[in-house]
Amino acid sequence: MTTRQVLYLRRELRIGPTDGSERLDRALARLLPEFSRSCIQRWIEAGQILVDGRPCRSRDPVFGGESISITAELTPVDEHRPQAITLNIVYEDPHLLVIHKPAGLVVHPAAGNPDGTLQNALLHHDPALATLPRAGIVHRLDKETSGLMVVARTLEAHCALVEQLRQRLVYREYRALVQGALVAGGRIEAPIGRHPTQRTRMAVVSHGRPAVTHYRVLESLPGHTFLAVRLETGRTHQIRVHLAHIHHPLVGDQTYGARPRPPRGASPQLIAALQHFPRQALHAIRLGLIHPQRGREMQWEIPLAADLAALLDLLRREQAHGMADA
Template identity: 70%
Template sequence: MTDSVQSIRRRVQVPADHAGGRLDRVLAQLLPEFSRGRLQQWIEAGQVWVDEQPCRVRDKVWGGAVIRLAAELTHCDEHRPQAIALDVVYADAQILIINKPAGLVVHPAAGNPDGTLQNALLHYAPELAALPRAGIVHRLDKDTTGLMVVARTLQAHSALVEQLQKRVVHREYRALVLGTLVAGGRVDAPIGRHPTQRTKMAVVRHGREAITHYRVLESYPGHTLLAVELETGRTHQIRVHMTHLHHPLVGDTTYGARPRPPRGCRPELAAALQSFPRQALHAIRLGLLHPATGEAMHWEVPMAADLAALLRLLRQEAADVANRLA
């Protein structure tokens, strides 16, 4: 496979809530289709201007400033196609809707050089090699299941990135959390890198705006099933916000969740809770405007099998408790 060169031209205005941020960080937020490392390279190469002035990576930018990017992107065989099965929910000439399984990393990285969703997409649709990150415009954590949208053309890519920035894309999740919540609510708490544990995120004073809405769907002994909707899309947002509320996701050992089987529960339920291998989070619904037609489109997938099985056991336990109290 030979290398190909793509001209990249972008012009964005700095929103007021990004004022005072470092250029590379702000640009990474405004142009999420490109990695921060790549953007830093372009800045250092003089391919980025702020209000038509040359700039440095560490320069601060202010609300209303116009950032212009004019760069060349070389696509090569760095990430090879791999025949990895995909659950394609919808496909047309502009977009793909994927139902991602648990355990599938979205992008290749140091610890996961291949075997990722990106490798699978390049095999399924080789033309995606011409797009940034093979058309992936947002991501799910490795062990989060459910719906993702992938662009198949540059037009679709730009349109979807814009929809994400303008918060037009609707994303709804199912989250099984520890503890009992009696009502829904809204979490408005900024998220940034954890001050001492760099592999984690946390609610921090000077983090990026992060807003999560949740409502109670079902209650079980010691556990609650929530419907969660994202207003913003920060790394680990639902996991961090639920931990912030002292109701971490079942199975989320990264954020301190330990199994808490209800006292006296069925052995099957205790074993299932103690062995659940991932955060209990599933992207169940996705809605967006089609990038070519503008049509409002929506998709829904069933609950992931492992989470559905755990919920059945919790419902049985809730029924047992109700019968004992009757």
């Protein structure tokens, strides 16, 4: 009989300033985004989380400044089964995996996608990841966003990468094709939170969490602009929401975009390509971090996704034939 290895999460945290009181479980869910709220609630109920040295209930209020001590047993991710899904592994060592996620692959199992996800694929590739929160996944890409993601393979690496993300030390650069003409780069600083009436969407809202996105113009194309985008923070749907907020939504974004706007004089081929582009035109092209065990900076870059590259080539060809940029 084999003995299951027991891993413990040990953290010392402090609740930041809040607007009035906030439930303990909700405050901790913000501080520990790599864990589900139900998991945090289990730890609170089991007395594995102390607030100023005392056990509390999930619904107890916090007001900011409280000291949080966590000594929690991590349970294996056994509710999600391993599946033999092909992974495009860019880098691998005993501590990290860097994955090139294709568009269309969901990161975590959820109600609408119970399997067939990146997490299922990771559990097949390395069964030991079942002992880590979310199978080692420390950040995510939307289903229809392609590109680079890092996955931790040990608890120590997981904690180190989460801390790097918290301190904004992880470098994430994207390529984005947006509607309209942008003539210069810029910085978007606007808080993001749940949409007040459409709960499946995010929005720029006054009570949202701080969010900062940087962008620069790489290429001006007919009726569109090709951007390099860098995340300073990592809110849900951040790039999509911020670009839509400045009235330059991503091509193909069915949630935050407008209808396709082919430029004047567009060929039937370009009109069809813009109208039927199957996803948001967003690709995580570059990733940089400090190796959690070796302590040195590492960076990876991958080619542009084939579908986005093909659409750019089509825009360039038509621009070369004298199409209007407006």
